[in-house]
Every structure is written in C-alpha cells, then in structure tokens.
Amino acid sequence: MDKQIDARFDRVERALGSLTDSIAKYNPSIAQAHDYIAADEELHKGLEELQIHQTNHYRLEQLRAATASLDTQIKDTLRLLANTRKELSNAPATVFPDGPHYDIQYDQLLNYARIISRTTIPPAAAVAALQAQTDLQTNVDVSGLETAATTPGIVGTPAATPNGVQSVPGGATPAPAQAAHPMDPAAQGSAADAERHLPGHIVDHIRSTVQTQFVPWPNEDNVRHGSLASMAILMEKGIDPENYDPEAEKLRKEREEQERREAEERERVEREERERRLREEQARQRAELARQREKENAEGWRRQSVSAGGNPPASSPVGEKKQFMFTSLDDDDDDDD
Incomplete structure (x- = not known):
C-alpha cells in the first residue's frame, strides 16, 4: 500500500512539474493539465483505499482479540464441562421405588384428556340454570302483555300520555317499556331453585351471557393480530423470532x-470540491492562454511597427491585420506642413 501511494504521489509530482514547466515556457498544454487532473484523482482514490485498508486492519485487530477471547472462553467451558462430568460420574445414583408414587396415574389422566372435546358444554347445573333464566324471561314477557289495559280513544288530535307515548285514536294504549309487573310465583321459584345450586359468580356469568354465541377458541381476527401471526411473518422473511428484537x-x-x-453528503461535498477545483483550473488555463495570446499579438504588432519603415513583411507571426496603424511620428509632421 505504501508503494502504491508513493507511486501516485510521484505521478502527481511529475504531472505538476511538467505543467509548471510548460506554463513557465509560455506554452501550456491541455494534455498535461488533464494528466495532472487524472493523477490527482488517482491520488484521491489511493487515499480512500488507504483509509479502507486502515479500517480493515483495525477490524482485523478487533477480530483477533475477539478470537482470542472466544478461545479462552471455549477452553474455560470445556474445562468446566470436564469437571462437571467428573462430578456427575462420582455422584451416587438415585434409587426409585418400584411401586407408583404419584397420586394420579398417567394412564387415567390420558384417558380423561382423550374424551375432552373442543366444544365441551357446561355442566348440567349450569344448563338447568340457563333454562330457568330463559323460562323466567318468557313468563315476564307474557305477564306484561296480559296486564296491558286498553282505553277508549278520543277523536281529534292524539294526546301525549304521562309515560311519553302518544295514544292512537280508537285504539289501545301501548304498554310502557319500563313498567313493573308482578313476577310469576312458579318462575320465581324455579329461578331461585337454580340459583340455589350454583355459586354467585357463576350465576352472574350466566346472566351476562344469555342469548350470546359461545365460541371456545379465539376468532380469526384475534389470531391474525396475535404473537403467533407475527412470528409466522418473521419466519417467512427468514428471521429467527427467538433472537429478534424490534427496538434493536x-x-x-x-x-x-x-x-x-x-455518505451521500460526503460524496456530494467531495464532488462539489472536485468540480470547483476543475473550474478554477480551467479558468486559470483560459486566463493563461488569453495572456499568452495577448503577448503574441503585442509582439506581432511591435514587429510590424518596427519593420514598417521598409517593405511590408511577407508574413506576420499573428496573421495579416487589416486595420489602420501609425507607422511613425514623422508622417504626422509631414501632414502638418
């Protein structure tokens, strides 16, 4: 890497020396300027490669240190494993009794689990309480309809009743929505008998779930929004869910x-810097060429003015100039005479 950087520095130095010599001789060359720009770009690339090389070297040093640490850890783990194996080999074996020593036999437990269904219904007491609650609600509705009284209607504009319901002319007055009715003694007795056989929290739970659909497993929307669906999506993407950390x-x-x-900002700044240098170099070259051209024109005009006393020169270093020029100051004096 040092040899490559030295070679690129030498190339930049040679290109800069050639360009400086050509400028000093008043004969700048565009090819030498391009050569200098190319050498400078190669030097920048070499410096970037040197930076990458130093970064990789530092990374290799870190990896070597990590490798040494892991080797030490592996040796310690193997040493601990060997000691643990020795301790396990020297530990006395536990003798278990031949007879059963559990309160529940595993075959009985498996047999009980085999007959459990996904749609297991509540016990008979809960079913009886639910049926009693349904009968009670039906009896209340029927008794409410039977006790509703009809009143003769008054011809004319319907009047508002005290409970907020307008009466229909010639019809029956609707039964109030929240009217209190006496409960059927038989229904009251059956409900009380059902509630007597069940704990209070079960009765409250059954009352809250009357006329609702019972589903013993979560619905599809809950499954799609759960952790299992998220883990499935991660596995489809090839990510191990065990080591996945969303925050990390x-x-x-x-x-x-x-x-x-x-990186984009650095590239933009470097590109703008290169463009600025290139524009400055081009402006300097154009200014140098303009000065050289002016110098050559002035030299040609001087030669023409010096040789104007004799025959006009056959050729001019800058070409023929079809313009008026004073040959000498004596001509003005002759015109005045």
Whole structure:
C-alpha cells in the first residue's frame, strides 16, 4: 500500500512539474493539465483505499482479540464441562421405588384428556340454570302483555300520555317499556331453585351471557393480530423470532439510514470540491492562454511597427491585420506642413 501511494504521489509530482514547466515556457498544454487532473484523482482514490485498508486492519485487530477471547472462553467451558462430568460420574445414583408414587396415574389422566372435546358444554347445573333464566324471561314477557289495559280513544288530535307515548285514536294504549309487573310465583321459584345450586359468580356469568354465541377458541381476527401471526411473518422473511428484537432492528435501520445520508453528503461535498477545483483550473488555463495570446499579438504588432519603415513583411507571426496603424511620428509632421 505504501508503494502504491508513493507511486501516485510521484505521478502527481511529475504531472505538476511538467505543467509548471510548460506554463513557465509560455506554452501550456491541455494534455498535461488533464494528466495532472487524472493523477490527482488517482491520488484521491489511493487515499480512500488507504483509509479502507486502515479500517480493515483495525477490524482485523478487533477480530483477533475477539478470537482470542472466544478461545479462552471455549477452553474455560470445556474445562468446566470436564469437571462437571467428573462430578456427575462420582455422584451416587438415585434409587426409585418400584411401586407408583404419584397420586394420579398417567394412564387415567390420558384417558380423561382423550374424551375432552373442543366444544365441551357446561355442566348440567349450569344448563338447568340457563333454562330457568330463559323460562323466567318468557313468563315476564307474557305477564306484561296480559296486564296491558286498553282505553277508549278520543277523536281529534292524539294526546301525549304521562309515560311519553302518544295514544292512537280508537285504539289501545301501548304498554310502557319500563313498567313493573308482578313476577310469576312458579318462575320465581324455579329461578331461585337454580340459583340455589350454583355459586354467585357463576350465576352472574350466566346472566351476562344469555342469548350470546359461545365460541371456545379465539376468532380469526384475534389470531391474525396475535404473537403467533407475527412470528409466522418473521419466519417467512427468514428471521429467527427467538433472537429478534424490534427496538434493536429499529435502531439498526435508523443507524444505517443516518450512515447512508452521511455518505451521500460526503460524496456530494467531495464532488462539489472536485468540480470547483476543475473550474478554477480551467479558468486559470483560459486566463493563461488569453495572456499568452495577448503577448503574441503585442509582439506581432511591435514587429510590424518596427519593420514598417521598409517593405511590408511577407508574413506576420499573428496573421495579416487589416486595420489602420501609425507607422511613425514623422508622417504626422509631414501632414502638418
């Protein structure tokens, strides 16, 4: 790497020396300027490669240190494993009794689990309480309809009743929605008998779930929004859910985005700097060429003015100039005479 950098520095030095010599001789060459620009760009690339090389070297040093640390950890783990194996080999064996020593036999437990269904219904007491609650609600509705009284209607504009319901002319007055009715003694007795056989929290639960659909497993929407669906999506993307950390992944993406923006900003600054240098170099070359051209024109005019006393020269270093020129000051004196 040092030899490559030295070679590129030598190339820049040679190109700069050639360009300086050509400028000093008043004969600048565009090819030498391009050669100098190319050498400078190669030097910049070499410096970038040197930076990458130094970064890789530092990374290799870190990896060597990590390798040494992991080797030490592996040796310690193997040593601990050997000691643990020795201790396990020297430990006395536990003798278990031949007879059963559990309160529940595993075959009985498996047999009980085999007959359990996914749609297991509540016990008979809960079913009886639910049926009694349904009968009670039906009896209340029927008794409410039977006790509703009809009143003769008054011809004319319908009047509002005290409970807020307008009466229909010539019809029956509707039964109030929240009217209190006496409960059927038989229904009251059956409900009380059902509630007597069940605990209070079960009765409250049954009353809250009357006329509702019972589903013993979560619906599809809950499954799609659960952790299992998220783990399935991660596995489809090839990500191990066990070692996946959303916060770390978010921080990693933010860090990569910031590094990308910083790299783009550095590239933009470097590109603008190169363009600025190129524009300055081109402006300097144009100014140098303009000065050289003016100098050559002035030299040609001087030669023409010096040789104007004799025959006009056959050729001019800058070409023929079809313009009026004073040959000498004596001609003005002759015109005045």
